Amino acid sequence: MKLTKYTHACVRLEKDGRVLVLDPGTFSETDQALPGAEAILVTHEHPDHIDMAAVVEVLNGPGAPAVHAPAGVAEKLRAEAPGAAGAIHTVDPGSTFEAAGFAISSFGGQHALIHPQIPVVANIGYLVDGNVYHPGDSFIIPDGISVKTLLVPLHAPWSKMSEVVDFVIGVRAPQVYQIHDGLLNAAGLKIVETQVQRLGAKYGVTYTHLEPGESVEA
Template identity: 40%
Template sequence: MRITKYEHATVVLDKDGESLIIDPGSFLASLTEIPRTVAIVLTHQHEDHWSPRTLDQILASNPGIPIFAPAGVAAVASGYDITVVAAGDTVQAGSFVLRFFGGVHAEIHRSIPLIDNVGVLVDDAFYYPGDSYAAPAVPVTLLAAPLGAPWLKISDAIDFVLEVAPNQAFGTHDMTLSAIGRTMHRGRLAWATEQGGGTFHELDPGDSVTI
């Protein structure tokens, strides 16, 4: 399975001639048509993780594919057929098996209401937490670890990587950081990955890793 990072929060998984797209948000610029897409996963309702523009682009070449997302997305994504998922659910999307974890977005500030968020474990190998530190409590081959966000403190992100202890990891959710900040945070999460004997990959948009 090949995992490709795109801008900010978007990742695309390719396996056996099929693709799965996770969190095609409003910051996405470089994703081209992927006509073999079998499903879209949206972890939560914030526009940096989904937008009508990106959904319409994907659905134009992949009409009728399922969109898996928590109830909060279904409430705001009017006009789209959302299959609601929650922590504890398992679904099949083409050849991909998706298991969902977590359930709540990390707190930005006590004045801002919490919203739904799901992390997704694909084929019991690749884990993407969305905007949360919900760990799947199972072995993870490759982790997409958040680097920067209004809700993120780097010590919490380090602890998250230490808890998951993946074999491999790379940084995502990074367009709120400067180039210097991105490098600094990658270094911190590389250290955390290495504590469990893992390898950290520095992926820029369009870069891939295969597991």
């Protein structure tokens, strides 16, 4: 499949002329990622992972895509786009379904802890075609499978670099690309990526940086 990374956490997947988009958030180029999407997967409710206005706009337009999301996000979307309620699906962890011709498995269920005084929200990680894993805002490792392509949250208010490295080592996907890098400047990005690349290589991991809009075969 063709994988295109956009700024921060948004990824577009294309296969056999069909398009699946994950986490089209407010930091991302949704005007480039969403056109032609047959399905959208949303990991959780934070704006950097779902641009509500952009998603509601496509839901209210012709050929509305199917949207799969945790219950809270699905409920908000149904309220904002009642005419497309039938295209909005609630996802629970541990489920399997098809979206835009891709086989999806869901994992996790809870956003990583930011601070004890900040409520924890639902978070769903998605494995696409037994290949590409987008964990959203969590370091949940899928059980019982071998991930081929990992999208690693490189930096977040809820993580530290050692946890990022340990997640990459724990999943041990042969190929790793970065997501959730929108809060890093060039210097910070280089520091984190250098360690992920260096330490991951000891465990057979190849880390590759993708620029916004860059595409690879996954």
